[in-house]
Amino acid sequence: MTRTTADVTFLRGYNQALVMAVGRTARTFERSTVVGATGLTPQAVSKVIARLTADGLIRPAGVRRPGIGKPAVVYELVPDSRYAIGAHVARRTLRLVLVDLAGTVHHSAVSPLPGDFTPEQLLDALRSGIDAIPGIDDLRGRLTGVGIGMIGPLDHAHGLVRDAHGLRHWHDVPLREIAEAHLGLPVHLDKDVTAGITAEAWRHGGTFGDAVLIMVESGIGGGFWLRGTAHRGAHTNAGEFGHTVVELDGPLCVCGRHGCLEIVHNRAAEAGDIERAARVLAIGVVNLLQTLDLAHVVLAGADLLRHAQPYLAAVEEAVHSDVPRADWLSTDVRLSSLGADVIAAGAAMQVLDKHFGLPDLAPL
Numbered sequence: 001m002t003r004t005t006a007d008v009t010f011l012r013g014y015n016q017a018l019v020m021a022v023g024r025t026a027r028t029f030e031r032s033t034v035v036g037a038t039g040l041t042p043q044a045v046s047k048v049i050a051r052l053t054a055d056g057l058i059r060p061a062g063v064r065r066p067g068i069g070k071p072a073v074v075y076e077l078v079p080d081s082r083y084a085i086g087a088h089v090a091r092r093t094l095r096l097v098l099v100d101l102a103g104t105v106h107h108s109a110v111s112p113l114p115g116d117f118t119p120e121q122l123l124d125a126l127r128s129g130i131d132a133i134p135g136i137d138d139l140r141g142r143l144t145g146v147g148i149g150m151i152g153p154l155d156h157a158h159g160l161v162r163d164a165h166g167l168r169h170w171h172d173v174p175l176r177e178i179a180e181a182h183l184g185l186p187v188h189l190d191k192d193v194t195a196g197i198t199a200e201a202w203r204h205g206g207t208f209g210d211a212v213l214i215m216v217e218s219g220i221g222g223g224f225w226l227r228g229t230a231h232r233g234a235h236t237n238a239g240e241f242g243h244t245v246v247e248l249d250g251p252l253c254v255c256g257r258h259g260c261l262e263i264v265h266n267r268a269a270e271a272g273d274i275e276r277a278a279r280v281l282a283i284g285v286v287n288l289l290q291t292l293d294l295a296h297v298v299l300a301g302a303d304l305l306r307h308a309q310p311y312l313a314a315v316e317e318a319v320h321s322d323v324p325r326a327d328w329l330s331t332d333v334r335l336s337s338l339g340a341d342v343i344a345a346g347a348a349m350q351v352l353d354k355h356f357g358l359p360d361l362a363p364l
């Protein structure tokens with residue numbers, strides 16, 4: 001096989017992504033930090049650092065003078081050099097956030113969506129919501145794109161919403177394409193839960209792997225981060241965790257099956273029995289742990305966070321007492337570190353990852 005210019009471009013982009021990943025993880029870094037973390041040669045790192053500095057993505061932040069040897073230039077990421085907008089499309093609401101290159105959320109606003117909203121209504125809400133972000137006009141030149149985390153089932157690879165449960169106007173809608181045309185910005189479309197677990201991976205860094213983000217918000221979904229990367233599955237539809245059956249001959253679910261985790265949970269929640277709803281969710285979580293052997297469980301979603309303590313307690317209890325050999329199969333359970341912003345923020349981080357990082361990989 002002969003090397004082509006495409007390989008060189010890829011390699012350059014890859015090396016750049018490695019350096020950006022270090023910059024995002026460490027507050028400050030030197031050339032030698034990057035060499036140690038990435039295995040790139042000092043010469044290659046110097047070239048990438050020069051290019052990123054010229055692009056304004058990183059900047060010198062002083063000089064370190066070691067006892068012996070030459071002084072070393074210290075660099076840092078320039079957080080306000082680039083931004084991305086993240087959108088969380090739920091059945092009743094649209095949440096928009098503005099996230100900088102370092103992953104800090106600068107603005108967050110939630111607005112109601114019309115009942116059974118159409119694609120056109122969502123596009124209008126996206127545009128007016130983006131226009132309403134304070135200072136947005138000054139940021140236009142530094143906007144990388146818009147990430148949309150949406151309820152599924154959806155096809156991430158082709159940017160299609162297949163059949164959003166409970167929304168009649170969303171059958172095979174090419175949302176990525178029509179949103180790009182409507183907004184005039186690159187758009188990244190993913191399942192809400194996959195966007196959410198990306199945000200958690202950004203915040204936890206390289207040690208974060210084999211994790212799930214469980215979201216309870218109208219429906220129930222699970223976003224997976226396996227072996228240090230987002231897991232979407234063969235058709236990019238992984239995560240329909242709420243539609244796994246926990247009760248044979250149980251109530252009819254919105255997906256057409258009977259006794260799904262989601263409908264059994266929702267019935268309990270609607271009856272005001274949060275303790276039982278939390279217990280149903282916890283059983284589902286244990287099923288997941290038994291299947292995938294996960295190290296981290298992150299709990300999120302508006303309906304769950306409204307009763308955060310009972311849910312956290314039920315899942316922790318089940319993880320410790322229902323998993324055989326829980327002494328050995330230890331799992332960390334926690335609430336999302338970004339609260340209600342986690343999906344939108346993760347969608348924005350996916351856009352930044354795509355342009356300036358290693359897509360779907362945790363920081364080094």
Ligand SMILES: [Zn+2]
Pocket residue numbers: 242243244253254255256257260262263
């Ligand atoms: Zn179902």
